[in-house]
Amino acid sequence: MQLRLADIVQSLGGELRGDPQCVIEGIAPLESAQPGQIAFLANPKYRQQLAASRAGCVIVGAALADEAQQRGDCIVTPDPYLYYARLTQLWKRGLAAGTGPAIHPSAVVDPEAVVDATARIGPLCVVERGARIGAGTVLTARVNVGERCTVGERCILHPGVVIGADGFGFAPDKGAWVKIEQLGAVRIGDDVEIGANTCIDRGALGDTVIEDGVKLDNLIQIAHNVRIGKHTAMAGCVGVAGSATIGAHCTVGGSAGILGHLTIADHVHISSFTLVTRSIHEPGQYTGVFPIDDNASWEKNAATLRQLHKLRERVKALEKKT
Amino acid sequence: MQLRLADIVQSLGGELRGDPQCVIEGIAPLESAQPGQIAFLANPKYRQQLAASRAGCVIVGAALADEAQQRGDCIVTPDPYLYYARLTQLWKRGLAAGTGPAIHPSAVVDPEAVVDATARIGPLCVVERGARIGAGTVLTARVNVGERCTVGERCILHPGVVIGADGFGFAPDKGAWVKIEQLGAVRIGDDVEIGANTCIDRGALGDTVIEDGVKLDNLIQIAHNVRIGKHTAMAGCVGVAGSATIGAHCTVGGSAGILGHLTIADHVHISSFTLVTRSIHEPGQYTGVFPIDDNASWEKNAATLRQLHKLRERVKALEKKT
Amino acid sequence: MQLRLADIVQSLGGELRGDPQCVIEGIAPLESAQPGQIAFLANPKYRQQLAASRAGCVIVGAALADEAQQRGDCIVTPDPYLYYARLTQLWKRGLAAGTGPAIHPSAVVDPEAVVDATARIGPLCVVERGARIGAGTVLTARVNVGERCTVGERCILHPGVVIGADGFGFAPDKGAWVKIEQLGAVRIGDDVEIGANTCIDRGALGDTVIEDGVKLDNLIQIAHNVRIGKHTAMAGCVGVAGSATIGAHCTVGGSAGILGHLTIADHVHISSFTLVTRSIHEPGQYTGVFPIDDNASWEKNAATLRQLHKLRERVKALEKKT
Structure with a gap:
């Protein structure tokens, strides 16, 4: 070239x-x-x-x-x-070489799926009944798009992506778990890119929604009924629990986590390895990471940390005395 | 409907x-x-x-x-x-539509695998020699069940699941690693559900065991020789290291971890993002998460945390003086 | 036997x-x-x-x-x-039974890929144009090796491995993300083992490099332009961000993370669940993990931790007084 x-x-x-x-x-x-x-x-x-x-x-x-x-x-x-x-x-x-057939012969595409003529479905993909794949979208290889899930235009789904597996929902019954069938689907907007082996589960009743321009790296877990706002980007290994609503223009660092049912405002930036345990209403950078240290120093500080509450009590006692 | x-x-x-x-x-x-x-x-x-x-x-x-x-x-x-x-x-x-063929024509099922007539093997699955799939169990699509691994009745394995890859075992030899062949298998009970892209490794000598009614979410790693007790449920992105034994009726939050060779009692609940570093013998809720904060506050607290041991010494010194 | x-x-x-x-x-x-x-x-x-x-x-x-x-x-x-x-x-x-055909008929191997006659390509693998697979290497099943990526001799790639998906690179443009095409590849040395569903992304301009004898467990994310030195081993669920350079003979515990553009010396050992936030130039063991506790104790200590900086100020004030 x-x-x-x-x-x-x-x-x-x-x-x-x-x-x-x-x-x-x-x-x-x-x-x-x-x-x-x-x-x-x-x-x-x-x-x-x-x-x-x-x-x-x-x-x-x-x-x-x-x-x-x-x-x-x-x-x-x-x-x-x-x-x-x-x-x-x-x-x-x-x-780029000749792009090959629009739907690779090894792909398994249900006759009731709707694949745009300009989309490409790579080798060994599975596109189930009622799924829709928009114009210009590429399923690279070994990608699943489940029943009734929709992927917009100009999206790229990398190998191993799973769209529309069942969300994780069970009702307890005498110590065992009774499955809650996941009746919703996944709706993915335009210009979304999804990294290798990332999973986006279908909603329980409504849909899991990924808005336009979202970029997800590899090995990310998006649980059922999550909504991710436009142009938000997440690095690898992030986990988002069920029914979290994440704003637009956010970034989430690698291996971070977001608990369920939380709301994150637009323009929020979560540092790597940080667990979001409460809703965030103000833009800004948020962090919660134990600082790395040589192991011996860490051991001493970690042991003290387990007594931190008592240490504060001791400081209080000293303050009263002096 | x-x-x-x-x-x-x-x-x-x-x-x-x-x-x-x-x-x-x-x-x-x-x-x-x-x-x-x-x-x-x-x-x-x-x-x-x-x-x-x-x-x-x-x-x-x-x-x-x-x-x-x-x-x-x-x-x-x-x-x-x-x-x-x-x-x-x-x-x-x-x-549900007509369920289609019991074994999808694109699946690769070894002639020496035993698949119950009422099980369904979806598109692009691989079932290896000596594997057994029980009655009513569904391998949705692109699922691997390795040599000699067994899956019980009424289980659901979501896309991308890998049962029976080699456990991670090597002996050091002059700075390099010599592979320990993993000669065990994986045994999965009845009514188990396993989420997309979750991996359960085969045992080194004995088997990795998942008991009846266990529910695993997406992108979970279960290492070799782990045993998970009945009706225990784990959220996405959890990692369980080798030879851990987890009780029945436990729950493990998203992205938590359990170190190797530990024992966890029944009815133990591990919070999200928590690393279990010691055996747990009492039921209850256990947590170890750095609290999230705005980044500036976190930086100040994290810097102080690295001096926490010294801070305790200073408090001790003050206590002696007063 | x-x-x-x-x-x-x-x-x-x-x-x-x-x-x-x-x-x-x-x-x-x-x-x-x-x-x-x-x-x-x-x-x-x-x-x-x-x-x-x-x-x-x-x-x-x-x-x-x-x-x-x-x-x-x-x-x-x-x-x-x-x-x-x-x-x-x-x-x-x-x-071991008869090993079957060198290239399973269900695998999709591009005519312009170069597969050594002694390599084995298992069922439902995808090997793209210009990829090279060395002597004695085994792609077990459902493995992707992308365009122009090379895998050395005697390697084992477990099911679901994705080699050569696009690295995660975008330039911001008026609130949206413009894709940076990933023009590099992945180069994997000899005697490398890669666990199930692990992903190694292709480089942006240069290549992502995995040196001889490296062992990677399941569900690991290796970002673009990373280099991992000889005989380094990583446990499951680790994430390594872009352009990190990791030395030889290192070990990385499960679910640990390494931020981008860092350098890690040879013989460095990172504990499980630890985020490496700065380059490490000295061999040794490094840790940063919040210690697990019963939930009530954790809550008290975590709440105090968020005031740790102020606690230090109070100790300082006491020191001045006494």
Whole structure:
């Protein structure tokens, strides 16, 4: 795959300062890029790598344009990271082979499922009765979409994704559990991406809802009746318990958890490894992580922590005395 | 799908106060149910929703029967939540289409596996040599049951479940790891439900055992030689390390963990996000979670926590002085 | 399956003290082994089980050889646990049926993938264009290896493994997310074992790299551009965020996490449930776990913890006064 700088700016815009005929054969990080490769500089903390970079061209913002130009060819754009994202898409389109059949012959698609003619269903997927797959959506391989579940347009579901398994619901009966059949479904909006082996359960009575533009990483568990607002993103291994309602434009760090029936406002950011135990009504960053330490120090502090309440009582007693 | 109230009480019992000919077309939550729908009221904290509910019928306990009847039709039963569970089952049976072939043609079932004639093996499942699948059990789709593993009667295994992958066992040898072949299997009792992408590893020498009535949610890891007692339920993303023995009637919250070789008594309840680091011999609720806070407050408290042992020493010193 | 003790020492070495014609029909733990079974004693804390064991033969180290011999037949070897590991392998080879076709007919292998003639691709696997699978490697069943990803020699990939799904990368654009196509791949060395439903994402520009001898348990998430050094082992449910570089001979406990862009030295051991939030340059054991307690005690301590910073201020104030 090869592109001239002229091709790139013609497709993506930006101001080219340099040789339009310069041929680019790859995209690489600023510090390791070679003369045939293009790099980007978005985070000012990497600015000192600029002068020494061997990249054939560097994508930069206006503030660093002159500095970049002294080094060699550059493309100037208001948002270099976004430009880089669009460049990877241009590159991927160039790399893509013929896309093969719309529905791979090894996929098991129920005759009563509705798959848009422009969707692609990869090998060994299962699409059940009454499911709907929208235009431009890709089920990569080994993806399940259960009965009556709907996936919008331009979504990407990675291998092993399970949409519409039963939510986890049981009524206790004399020490045993009686299954509550899960009669709802899952509704996924447009432009949603779902990572490998992530699970989204169907609702108990109503539906589990994933709104437009949501991005979920790998190995995430979304329980029944959860609602995730537009453009919220979650990193790997997150667990969201039943009936939680999460706002738009939130981010959730890896292995975090959200308890059931909570409400999270828009623009809330949950740190990795944090358990959300109460509703959050104000935007902001929230954290609850035990700080890592060498094991011996941790042991001493953890042992004291188990007596923390008593320690406070002792401080109170001292305060009374003095 | 439609049922008259008379049909419902004929199937499930309960005392109908209202019109037996009233037609029900769906089940819905009390607060959003419409006149053609049936709802239930199990938790007294939702009692204030009763009067305003538009539901065609409400399932209630004896204590609220008169109040419910003033509103409109109701079914009176000792345990409304259990009644609701059984009603979802009735509904599901009505919705179910023809069940299709007992073994889907895309499944790969070894000729030396033993599958009961009333079991169903869904699309793209793999059932290996010597595995046994009991009566009425359903492998939904893309489920693996490995060599010599057994699944009892009336179990449901959701998509992506892996039964009988190798346990994680290696002997160190000059800095490298030598595989310990896992020669045991997995034995699963009756009425067990296993959520999407959950994994249960085969034992090293003996078997990993899941007793009758256990319910496991999605994305759970059960290591080799674990034993889980009857009717224990675990929420999503839990990890149980090797050779742990968990009692009957326990519950384990989401993303909790249990270290290896521990013993947990019956009727123990582990909170979400809690790591069990020692055996638990007494029933009760156990917790170990760092409380969530706004990030700035967390940072201050976490920094202090790393000095907690020293803080205790300072309090001790003060106590000596005063 | 049967082996005489003479067959075992001929294959695996060790000094047999006892009857070479003694027939062994299984391997079992020391405390439950029967006369037809062989057991091992590696951990001195189980020494008191030796005299009472009914095992047909016990594998022991030199220090316990005389004591073991008084009980009955034994094999003496410098490392009984390693000997046991090799014995399980011997046993497994004896148990294995004909291995079936090299590539199962239900697997979907791209014509442009390169699969070594001695590799085995199990049922319902997907191997994409340009992927390479080395000699002796086994993809058990339902495993994905994505475009251009490579797996070395003698690797084992358990069911549900996903190699080469897209890394989680997006550029923000007016509140929405623009996909950064993931143009790298995954490179896996020799003698790597990967547990069920574990995911390893492809790199953004460069590759995600898993070095020789790495062992990953089930349900682990390895993000894009991570590098894991030789012979490092990780227990189930671990999450490693993007661009983390982990040394050789490390161990990571279950459900632990490692944040992105960190560097971990060789011979670092991370405890279960611990989040690594900073690079670690010194070998050793590191921990950060909230200690479990009965729920009432936890509540009191957790509430105090949220005031810990203020408690320190109060201690400071007391120190000034006294």
